[in-house]
Amino acid sequence: xxxxxxxxxxxxxxxxxxxxxxxxxxxxxxxxxxxxxxxxxxxxxxxxxxxxxxxxxxxxxxxxxxxxxxxxxxxxxxxxxxxxxxxxxxxxxxxxxxxxxxxxxxxxxxxxxxxxxxxxxxxxxxxxxxxxxxxxx
Ligand SMILES: [Zn+2]
Ligand SMILES: [Zn+2]
Numbered sequence: 001x002x003x004x005x006x007x008x009x010x011x012x013x014x015x016x017x018x019x020x021x022x023x024x025x026x027x028x029x030x031x032x033x034x035x036x037x038x039x040x041x042x043x044x045x046x047x048x049x050x051x052x053x054x055x056x057x058x059x060x061x062x063x064x065x066x067x068x069x070x071x072x073x074x075x076x077x078x079x080x081x082x083x084x085x086x087x088x089x090x091x092x093x094x095x096x097x098x099x100x101x102x103x104x105x106x107x108x109x110x111x112x113x114x115x116x117x118x119x120x121x122x123x124x125x126x127x128x129x130x131x132x133x134x135x136x137x
Contacts, residue, residue, distance in 0.1 A: 002079045002092045012042060015121060022085030026108065026121055028076050028097050033060035041072055073097050080110050089114035099123065
């Protein structure tokens with residue numbers, strides 16, 4: 001069983017949404033800093049005290065050790081608690097924290113463990129950059 005986050009502060013990504021007749025709650029936990037093992041890796045805090053989502057790096061909250069987005073995202077996992085919109089199966093799964101093009105929209109994609117359907121968590125439309133058209137199905 002996956003542990004659902006208790007607070008958004010534990011996560012670098014969190015979503016809870018309906019998908020057709022199904023639903024999905026998905027999150028990515030912050031990772032412990034590989035350097036000091038005390039802080040956690042998150043987006044650097046900007047002048048307004050908010051995480052800077054566009055920063056090209058993740059930074060440790062304690063020692064300020066930095067990792068590129070690519071490096072940090074490689075060690076993070078997207079965990080999903082879902083009800084499949086195709087077969088109604090309720091389950092949990094984990095997948096890589098990497099956006100892929102799904103029917104032309106940048107999405108995190110996970111697979112139903114029962115019917116193997118690919119289920120996309122599309123990026124919010126306002127910040128979707130349409131690039132590439134490759135379909136992963
Ligand atoms: Zn650190
Ligand atoms: Zn299914």
